[in-house]
Amino acid sequence: METRLSTGAALEIPPAEPGISIRHVIGRVLIYGALLLWTFICLFPIYWTVTTSFKSAVDVTQGHIIPFVDFMPNWKGWGSLGLSPDTIFEISTPRTEFLSRFANSVITSVGASLLAIVLGSLAAYGLSRFKYRFGFMRNDDILFFFISQLILPPVVLALPFLVLYKDLALLDTRIGLILLYTLTVLPIVVWIMRDQFNSIPIELDEAALVDGLSVWGAFIRIILPIALPGIVAAFILSLVLTWNEYFFAALLTGSDAKTLPVMVASQTGSQGINWWSMAALSAAAIAPLVLVGILLERYIVKGLSTGAVK
Amino acid sequence: MNQPVAAGQTEIVIADPIAPGRRLFGHVLLAAATLLLVGTALLQVLDVAGIAPVGFLNWRPLLYAYLVWAVALGAWQVITRGYIGQRALFVLPAALFTLAVAIFPTLFGFYIASLDWNLSSAEGPHFNGFHNFVSMFHDAYYWNALLNMGFYLLAVIVEYAIAFGLALLLNAEIRARKFFRVSFLLPFMLSPVAVSWMIGKSLMEYRFGPAARLARDLGWHTPAFFAQPWTARIAIEAMDAWVSIPFIMILLLAGLQAMPKEVTEAAKVDGANGWQAFWRVTFPMMLPVSVTAVLIRVIFKLKLADIVINVTSGGPGGATDTVSSFIYRVYRDRSNVGYGTALAMFYLVLIIVFLTVLLRVTRHWTRSVND
Numbered sequence: 305m306e307t308r309l310s311t312g313a314a315l316e317i318p319p320a321e322p323g324i325s326i327r328h329v330i331g332r333v334l335i336y337g338a339l340l341l342w343t344f345i346c347l348f349p350i351y352w353t354v355t356t357s358f359k360s361a362v363d364v365t366q367g368h369i370i371p372f373v374d375f376m377p378n379w380k381g382w383g384s385l386g387l388s389p390d391t392i393f394e395i396s397t398p399r400t401e402f403l404s405r406f407a408n409s410v411i412t413s414v415g416a417s418l419l420a421i422v423l424g425s426l427a428a429y430g431l432s433r434f435k436y437r438f439g440f441m442r443n444d445d446i447l448f449f450f451i452s453q454l455i456l457p458p459v460v461l462a463l464p465f466l467v468l469y470k471d472l473a474l475l476d477t478r479i480g481l482i483l484l485y486t487l488t489v490l491p492i493v494v495w496i497m498r499d500q501f502n503s504i505p506i507e508l509d510e511a512a513l514v515d516g517l518s519v520w521g522a523f524i525r526i527i528l529p530i531a532l533p534g535i536v537a538a539f540i541l542s543l544v545l546t547w548n549e550y551f552f553a554a555l556l557t558g559s560d561a562k563t564l565p566v567m568v569a570s571q572t573g574s575q576g577i578n579w580w581s582m583a584a585l586s587a588a589a590i591a592p593l594v595l596v597g598i599l600l601e602r603y604i605v606k607g608l609s610t611g612a613v614k
Numbered sequence: 615m616n617q618p619v620a621a622g623q624t625e626i627v628i629a630d631p632i633a634p635g636r637r638l639f640g641h642v643l644l645a646a647a648t649l650l651l652v653g654t655a656l657l658q659v660l661d662v663a664g665i666a667p668v669g670f671l672n673w674r675p676l677l678y679a680y681l682v683w684a685v686a687l688g689a690w691q692v693i694t695r696g697y698i699g700q701r702a703l704f705v706l707p708a709a710l711f712t713l714a715v716a717i718f719p720t721l722f723g724f725y726i727a728s729l730d731w732n733l734s735s736a737e738g739p740h741f742n743g744f745h746n747f748v749s750m751f752h753d754a755y756y757w758n759a760l761l762n763m764g765f766y767l768l769a770v771i772v773e774y775a776i777a778f779g780l781a782l783l784l785n786a787e788i789r790a791r792k793f794f795r796v797s798f799l800l801p802f803m804l805s806p807v808a809v810s811w812m813i814g815k816s817l818m819e820y821r822f823g824p825a826a827r828l829a830r831d832l833g834w835h836t837p838a839f840f841a842q843p844w845t846a847r848i849a850i851e852a853m854d855a856w857v858s859i860p861f862i863m864i865l866l867l868a869g870l871q872a873m874p875k876e877v878t879e880a881a882k883v884d885g886a887n888g889w890q891a892f893w894r895v896t897f898p899m900m901l902p903v904s905v906t907a908v909l910i911r912v913i914f915k916l917k918l919a920d921i922v923i924n925v926t927s928g929g930p931g932g933a934t935d936t937v938s939s940f941i942y943r944v945y946r947d948r949s950n951v952g953y954g955t956a957l958a959m960f961y962l963v964l965i966i967v968f969l970t971v972l973l974r975v976t977r978h979w980t981r982s983v984n985d
Contacts, residue, residue, distance in 0.1 A: 335783060335786055335788060336788070338779075338783055339783055339788065339794050342780060342783075342797075342798060343794060343797045343798070345856070346797050346798055346800055346801050346856075347797055347800070349801075349809070349812045349813050349817060349856075350800065350804075350812075352812065352816070352817060352824065353808075353812045353816075356816065364822055365821075365822055367822060367824060367827055369824065422707075423707050423708040423711055424708060426703075426704045426705070426707060426708060427704060427705050427707070427708035427709070429704055430701060430702075430704025430705040431704075431705065434701045434704070436701075436702070436705060446705065446709070449709075449712070450708065450712065453712060453716050454910075454913055455913050455916070455965060455966070455969060456716060456720070456962070457916055457917045457937075457938060457958070457961065457962070457965065458917060458919070458938065459917075459919065459937065459938040459941050459942065459958045459961070460720065460723060460958045460959065460961070460962045461716070461719055461720070461723070462942075462945075462958075463723065463726065463941075463945060463951050463954050463955045463958060464719040464720070464722045464723040464726055464955060465719055466733070466945075466951065467722075467726060467733075467951060468719060468722065471672055471673040472672060472673050472674055472677055473671070473672040473674060483715055484715070486711070486715075487711075487712070487715045487716055490708065490711070490712065494708070518700065519697070519700045519701060520700060520703075523704075544802070544803055547805070548804070548805035548806060548807075550805070550806065550807045550919075550920040550923075550924075551917075551919050551920060551938065551942070554923075554942075555942070555945070564805075565805050565806075565807040565808070565920075566807075568805070568807050568808055568811065569807045569810070569923075569924050572810065572811050572815055572924060579816055579822075582811055582815075582816070583816070586808045586811050586812055589805060589807075589808050590803070590804050590805060590808050593803040593804065593805075594800060594803060594804075596803065597796065597799055597800050597802075597803040598796055598800075601792075601795065601796050601799055604799065604802075604803075604864075605795070605799070605864050605867075605868075608861060608864045608865060608868075609864055609865055609867070609868030
């Protein structure tokens with residue numbers, strides 16, 4: 305291996321011939337061209353939404369795109385949400401509604417993610433450390449049992465839950481949504497956390513047990529702090545998935561527990577060409593996760609790529 | 615990574631003798647909790663049947679009884695089995711939760727599927743056996759939706775190809791890698807509902823959307839993306855791809871970064887050009903990661919609904935319908951829980967069969983390629 309590496313390096317050192325360097329330049333141009341093209345594809349819809357929220361009717365119909373050059377931004381869109389500078393201190397029904405939906409989204413997504421982290425971490429730690437036998441089920445079967453819940457499409461659970469929640473008086477409640485959202489992200493949490501625990505040497509548990517800690521003491525005081533990066537990754541990923549969930553929320557909430565995606569969906573039809581307020585609403589709905597994506601990208605990548613590499 | 619790392623190696627024997635009295639206490643506790651659960655269930659059933667009118671407002675008491683029983687079950691494990699029971703306590707909560715929230719409702723769903731039940735009418739449910747399934751076989755819209763799922767699933771191959779290209783780009787020696795990675799990831803963060811408006815209802819809007827303007831400039835004079843079946847299907851797929859390609863890309867990128875550099879360099883030294891090196895070395899080595907990524911993507915694709923519901927409601931003429939969006943409308947328009955559930959249950963069975971076959975085939979295939 306060593307020799308091969310050094311020959312490889314030696315081959316690259318001699319000054320490149322002109323033909324090669326032109327090819328190199330073309331290659332670079334192609335790579336950066338492709339990168340910039342896809343960056344444009346990824347960012348333009350977001351840019352479009354944010355700028356449209358500052359447009360008025362003329363700017364929309366004439367297709368103006370660049371603020372201050374094409375059109376003068378104004379606060380009309382945000383004003384219709386009660387979130388512009390001139391309306392922020394006045395009483396505004398749309399703002400009250402928006403804030404209550406926003407709060408519902410925060411409570412359900414954070415609540416479900418936390419619950420999934422607790423249940424999932426415990427199960428993942430157990431499955432990574434101990435041998436279980438439950439009837440015919442061994443560790444791998446139990447793991448498969450948890451992970452296989454991922455294939456359940458929401459539509460299979462939605463209607464039974466509609467009936468069950470009606471009888472349990474859990475329809476249109478945040479706790480009802482939290483339970484369902486926990487279920488949808490639990491397989492992912494178990495998957496990520498088991499990978500995380502498997503990467504922690506078992507000698508640490510043994511040392512803790514020898515020091516007189518109980519199984520649970522070793523788990524909570526020694527292993528859990530080490531597994532924190534995995535927990536954060538699983539939490540952020542759960543947050544993204546539950547914040548954006550629409551299907552269950554649309555069927556199981558009516559007024560009290562409505563989440564932000566349901567509010568956005570209910571406005572799309574009714575607004576007509578009133579694009580500025582829809583754009584403001586969409587921008588406000590995606591803003592928290594765009595921020596999370598920019599600031600915590602590392603953890604999302606870690607959470608997503610768990611299990612990709614063997 | 616899939617080997618159970620050292621599972622069961624913490625077999626440190628801890629002397630934990632359990633006194634007979636303690637064991638008895640545990641058994642009594644569990645028996646009491648079980649009695650409470652069964653008793654509550656019985657009372658509730660009798661109450662609903664009108665035999666013993668206790669006057670329950672709803673089924674919550676049974677839910678609480680289940681919670682009490684779950685706690686008692688955990689306590690029973692620790693009390694009667696000591697150290698071993700403490701271990702069981704790790705898996706029990708998640709298992710009991712999944713049983714209550716996934717397994718029970720799914721089984722309950724099979725029961726609902728055999729009912730004729732319109733939630734909005736005052737009449738209660740009627741048992742009608744397999745009638746829902748019979749009418750399902752005559753429901754052209756349902757089969758059309760299943761056929762559409764075939765198209766959406768095939769499109770995963772295109773998503774995979776694009777994602778692989780992007781992962782290779784990000785893995786190349788480039789500047790500002792972090793900026794590009796964050797930009798490429800952002801669509802994954804966005805709610806499909808917001809994307810429905812941002813792209814489907816405004817960027818692609820017939821009169822004023824920039825995408826429609828661009829299409830006009832390029833020579834398509836009537837850029838109504840959602841008027842023709844195929845353009846509509848492709849537009850929906852494009853939006854879904856936009857949101858989900860980052861996910862496949864991140865998985866593939868992780869795989870590329872884990873690949874030893876020497877392997878591709880060795881191929882180059884052996885005289886392979888970039889294209890040959892990719893097909894002979896990179897692609898086969900990436901096969902396990904690719905299979906994982908595509909499988910997970912397929913699982914999520916089978917749930918596709920939000921964008922369809924919000925942009926086209928399945929139109930034009932059901933051309934963009936997915937199974938989920940169709941069932942959503944069956945419920946929303948007709949309030950027919952029984953029929954909708956029957957459709958969903960049949961879909962679940964199809965999914966399980968399809969994924970099992972897919973898993974077998976891909977496992978066989980990766981093995982034969984890597985040998």
